[in-house]
Amino acid sequence: MTLRAPAALVLIAAMAASASADPYRLRASALAQSRSPVGLVVLDADGKPTDWLSAEALVWTGAGGDTEADVLVIAVHARSHDRKTQATLGRFVLVAGALRPVQIDGVRGRLKLPQKMSLELFGGVPVLPEYAPRAWDWLAGGRVSRQLGDYGGVGIAYMHRRDHGRLADEEVALDAGAAATKTIEAASRFSYDLIDTGLSEVQLTARWKATKAWRFEIYGNHRSPSRILPATSLFTVLGDVPSRNLGGACRWRAAPRLDLSFSGGARQIDDDVGISLDGRALLRLDDRGAGAISLEGRRETSVDGAWSGVRAAARVPVTDGWNAAAELELAAPDDPRGRGRVWPWGLVGVRWQPARLWEAQAALEASASPEYTSRVDAMITVSRGWEVTP
Secondary structure, X not given: OOOHHHHHHHHHHHHOOOOOOOOEEEXXXXXXXXXXXXXXXXXXXXEOOOOOEEEEEEEEEEEOOOOOOEEEEEEEEEEOOOOOEEEEEEEEEEOOOOOOOEEEEEEEEEEEEOOOEEEEEEEEEEOOOOOOOOOOOEEEEEEEXXXXXXXXXXXXXXXXXXXXXXXXXXXXXXXEEEEOXXXXXXXXXXXXXXXXXXXXXXXXXXXXOOOOOEEEEEEEEEEOHHHHOOOOOHHHHOOOOOEEEEEEEEEEEEEOOEEEEEEEEEEEEOOEEEEEEEEEEEEEOOOOOOOEEEEXXXXXXXXOOOEEEEEEEEEEEEEOOEEEEEEEEEEEEOXXXXXXXXEXXXXXXXXXXXXXXXXXXXXXXXXXXXXXXXXXEEEEEEEEEEXXXX
């Protein structure tokens, strides 16, 4: 897709501009790094010419590799004055309830119905970054949902997808969430594959805000790889090894600016069970959190190998317009296998904002791993924003 499409859609939005409209915003960012080396230019624009019409676009192009420009998002959004009807046209990431997100070129419409019901319909062509669009690649579906009081809702969604005319994906998904009390809430997601019949994915989460200082969470999920991949994928015939995760987390605000958190979980793949443990301390240096220091410890075990690690990070405002940051990670495998007893990684960077619409950042990254005895990379980003009030 060329850059003509973004210009066309932004022009459509501009034609409906009014004197009371919000500003049009454009930000251009240029990134250069020593790895490869490679450069990247990103254009991010949005505008709201009227109270019922808005548009957004995100485009990037690179140098030093694949230099073809790519459009990540370019869409026009419209809604009625009572907000009961909404529509989106263009390229966007489709998220409909418990269905898996997918980037499409297409259209989506949403209508609020009586009895706190909503109907959403969508259709289009899936975006394939690596390949040119093929004939008969399309998807369509919809979602029906109902609000449950003021603190919950439930929805059921369906999607049908074709890959070069062949049935690639067909699933139905259910999502539900509710706040049982002011301190307890729960959410769940289920998706069911209608081709290779069976559960594709299950997610369950519950949170409890015990006090102002203490919060707890438990979660569990189940994923079936062969049912998540399209039926036209080669990997779907190579076997299905579902994975299951079960764990929990807690956070304690030990002081107004100090948070202590801990999480632990287990992951099962076939007959192998791995454990993940993580503890973190975060100290904010000011009430807004502009500056912070964190320390984290982690322990992982899996079929690929067990390791322990520690991470320290700091973000400090130096003076007006200047910020500095540093991160350091050390990972130690239980069985080095001749690849080094400790794998270090570090990053130091500075950020300069001389004016509200200008920003520049520079960073230096160094690491050692089983793949590289040593590696150093440098990165620099310059960003400029514009605002135009119609």
